[in-house]
Amino acid sequence: MMKVGLISSLHLNHGGMSLHTRPGDPMPMQTFVPVGLLSLKASADTAGVPADINVVEVNRLLVDGTIPNTDALYDDIAASVLAAGDSLVGLMTDADSLSHTVLIGQAVKRRSPDTLVCLGGPAVTPISAEFLERFPWADFIVRGEGELTFSELLSTLHAGGDPADVRGVTYRRKGESVVNSDRPLVKDMADLPWPAYYAFDMTTDANLYLDVGRGCPFKCSFCATAPFWERRFRMRPIDDIVRQMEYVRDAFGRTSVNFSHDIFTCDRNWTHRFCDEMIARDVGVTWGCSTRTDVIDAELLQKMGAAGCEEIYYGIESGSPKMQRWIKKNLDLEQCLKVVKATKAAGVRPVAGFIVGYPTETRETLNDTLTRFFQFLQEGEGRSQLFTLVPLHQSPMFRQYEKTLNRPAEYYDAPVTESRMAQIQQYRREHKDLFCTDYRFASPDINEALIDAAEELSGHVVVLASLWPQLLAHYDSPLAWFERWVAWIERYNDQHSPGTRYRHQCEPRDLLVFAQEEIARLGIEDSPVAALVRYEMMRLDAANLPAPGPRPAASTVGPESALRPGDFLGAEFPYDLQELLRGETVRAASDGGAYVVTRKSAADKIETIQLGRAARTFLERADGRRTARELIAEAFPESTAERDPQRTLDHGLGLIRSLAGMGLLLECPAGAKALESPPGAKALDGPAPTRTPARPAPANGTGTPPRPGPQALDAPVRVPRKKAEAR
Template sequence: MTMTDFCDPKLTLGSDRKDTRVPSLGVLSLAAILCENGITPQVVNLNKLFRDFLEYNGNDKPSDLLTFIVKHITSLSFDILGLSTICSSYPLTLRIAREIKKFNPNVKIILGGPQASVVDVPTMKAFPFVDFVVRGEAEDTFLLLFKALSDTNSSTELELITGITYRKGIEIIRNPNAPPIFDLDRLPLPAYYLDPNLREYENFSLEVGRGCPFNCTFCSTSEFFNRKHRLKSPQKMIEQMKFIKDRYGIYNITLVHDNFTANRKKVVEFCEALLNCEEDFFWSCSARTDQIDDKLIALMAKAGCRGIFFGVETGSNRLQQVINKKLNLYDAVMRIKCADQHGIKTAVAFIIAFPEETKDDLKGTVNFFVDLLRFNNVEPQLSLLAPLAGTQLHLMYKDKLLLDHIYSDMSYQGWKQDSSDIEMIQANPEVFPNFYSIPTSHMGRSYFKEVRDFVVAMQARFRWLHLALLQDSGDILNVFDKWKIWKTSRLIDNLYSNADDIPYYNHRQFVEDFIEFSRTYYSNEMAREKRVISSIIEIENLFLTPKSDLAIESHEKLGSFSLTSFPYKSQGLHVARLNIDYKELIRCLRDKKDLKQVPNDNVTIAFLETNREGLEIDVRILSPLSEELLNMCNGSCTVSDIIFKSSLLKAQVNGIPYEKVCYFGLSRLFEQGLIEVSSQPIKLVSNTNI
């Protein structure tokens, strides 16, 4: 038997929101049940196959991913193929199943997972190559079905297996739902050892519970896992975490449960037991902001919690009631702030384009999103609504869905949809509702889409400017509207063609255009605190400075600092002189203070890009001496030469010989990464010669 599982492969194209280098939890959990019963399946990690496809350079490389995957699977020996399904990759999953069935018509195709579970009957009507769907929690059901299919002497009748949908001649039979598994402690640990890519993982996922007692209109969790909240015992959780650490050397663990903290008593017991076990673990979880408090957050942080996913969904009090989320937004901010203060990284999810959403609702969500950028450890996320199959919203609007090709990243994260997928989606709206759209009453979906792209791009490239524009204007949506008018007046097209086929808001061109808009329009026509906004724009503009036509010739870069080495400015270093107090500016942004409070000052700031994309930056305020020394580090003089030239001007500082002061200053610049050193003088050569 072969079992496969994967996320949408396009997630890895230009997106860092998901990491496909984690074990496939659902399939490995079912594999563990089979192994426990003396059956060892073959597990295929399709995420890994996708990465292999991208990296494969052989002359025999197939032209498309589907062919590559099918070639690999058909090289194996099996008579049953189990495919786990999620909404975003469901079209590709079905195309894989179809090709496998063509290759070997005798193979039994079994689908499971969240998507197939809720669209089982329409799937089997539309795609005759699918033999079975295992719905919902599958550990008990799948084992019974496997035994019925593989053992001709089995007395198990298909009619008696709850939770399956199957064919009986030309008829599709849907048996009653299987009951939820209440005793989760009895389930074995996922069969991580069956994943051949185990050594690549730095983080494991561990399911610790199921079910959410809430019933949000857009969410599919309660449909798949039932509304009965269940948690493993604290003892079982820690036992399994210890096993993972001892066996695989992994101590970073994602605790999988949509609402981990709903049972506060059990979470407290878990944290206290974790502290008493005297072993270090780092873990993350998901929670609602109204199912956690400051005291619990502090305990979780002490017990090793390093990440929490919060679904706030909307910054509109009105929509909180409409979508049945019903969070108190002030309390939500307080919980997020508390987690930030404890050093817990939080992802905070929002959704826009609800059918009833007004511009005021959208304004509330966008402002809430941007306001979170003032916290060090918070990364907000923004998605368009998708009508996930089986949700209340889907059932309410299923006869009104539109295929406008404005895809939501709740269900799809790629930039382009495969043409074969589109044909399948167009022909089967009941099977693929997540690729369709619910009509919006007050604004077009294209407007919501561009707002989403704009806000997310600003978050990635202009975090402090984004926040400053909110505090200065009080309304990011109004800034967006003005930007949109300005952009249109300059004939800038969101979908303009570029050699890399990169969407406009992911392209450097957007960054350059928005800086120009900020400088020429916002600063002059909209800014209340032009002095402050202009300084922030000046900082952002540093990172747009075109690279010189000259580059440093290949040389021996030294790891240690000495009098005979040749210091030069680090690549990715940008220096600016500002006329405002930079520290006070950042404090005002973090604390939501009036930007008028930022005093004037003359200060030199060094900004050092610490990764290739320039999205992580170290900031240093330079003293006059540090600035003077930095300017002399051009790669042509040794440390001794620089000290000699500087000491001609001064004899000492506060009684300390100036030579010692300069040496200390240069060594600090080196320690801070602002300068690097070479064993020989640095030469500049044309970029074209490198």
């Protein structure tokens, strides 16, 4: 029996990267259930192939530190995934990490020269012959849809047969690459077995993408999906999908999944039937999917929401009608906006994706896309993404513009050590045609720095989603803001990060420092947008606060308890912060100002709380010496206390206990030393424009409920914040 190891590709978690990440730092990777590899194993097992197949998810080994990030990284990966006597190792490939896969493959061959190395996936399918010619350590490439091809290849090798008879395989014979005839796609996906979930630790938090269908019938010129699947659209049977969801729920406790299909609602009647089945069986598993805005409607959205759909990704691709026609996407952008609104109305999160950097991009088309990006960011409540165009071998556009690939992309790469990165960069220079996704097309009609600066920008913009409607109103266009930003970040990085590969990339704090300078330039220091920038800076600063320790029960706080402030940041704002964050017409805060504090919750999230006058007094005057009774006397007018002293004491004590329950006030142990400088209640004037190596505030906001009804002046109100979740 053959022994076979299947290895996942590296998937970087871009949200875990920053300009402070250094070569050799721990690797922030995305962990996922390798459904594609598990499908290969299931197909081979079902067919009775005499092979013992082991599936390894490398990203998990990197995240948990099993494999350290050293000069020996790729050798350590090879050592971790190779089992004694392995006959063949299969490497999954994708465009973003192909160069890393090359180094893993080399390490496998060095460690075990007799082990055959096979690659598969969309990154190597269109370049299979060239790849084998350049990299002699690779023995086979499984092209296209892999289940049947891989099973037949294993059976052939086990029997000592000739791989020339296996359709869909590229192999080497006498030093020359041989490309066998293509294998037809599977006609009925019901013929494919379920992925071998039994061969993977499904109880982890790894993302699960169910293989519910394949293919796309559309003709977008920048995309490789339709050519890879020969423009054929296929779905698994509805009952098959639902039973898989029930299975992962019952066997592994999975109550949320994603569907790995580009256009889930391509057949609207099929989608209606699927939703009907989900509702009738009360599956209890939420799901997310992707689709186009022109193959969905409000009626279907309502049913999808009722059937457990939580999120839909819409590939809008360009905000320019001219570019929509040029890339053959042909979406009606106003209709796209209506669909996003209808998605929200159905209780489903909409995520809109846009692309810049097309070879024919102009200032006009870029401005149109930026305008729509910010519009959809607001309408989608902080859920919009901006990407740069990635050259893909099988896309129609690639053949026409391949020769214009003229500069390396500025997207974040895994922070391998300097020596390993030098090796990767050398491969990318020597084999630009193979590693084309690491480069960008020339855009001769526009300053290419504008494209480079968009590489990693949207994740930071989304974190600050509430800021843009207020700030962009002071510019002639989003492009006018963006051009000023790009020139600023170039100068800033040249000064603070000289020699960086990411000259146009940033941190959220950089955007706020730039906004502060722009606010001064525009003369709007007393405007609502200035207050928003100050608030967002305070949230970033709150990420540096210590994690809260155990809190005593608030009920233990009595009138004679000495109190001190907890760890938080506080500032007064001239506007009602809740109205600012909701984008409403703002009014001056009651009583001359709104006092706002930010603190870190036990779940390591940043919470924002708007406090009234009495609560502010408690926080500002608590010093470890004053008792609750004394603080109450200082917070309420004498006339109020004289009229009903017991009611005033009870009311004040209730408020103090509420603040203690949130960790904003802490009870001092008897005999504890008073504080010379309380840590909380500090007004913030904004830091100097220098980077601090602090983790940005979490993008998912406070997690607090919608704004409550009218409150007493002295009652704390948690400020709801639009979620900024990126897909």
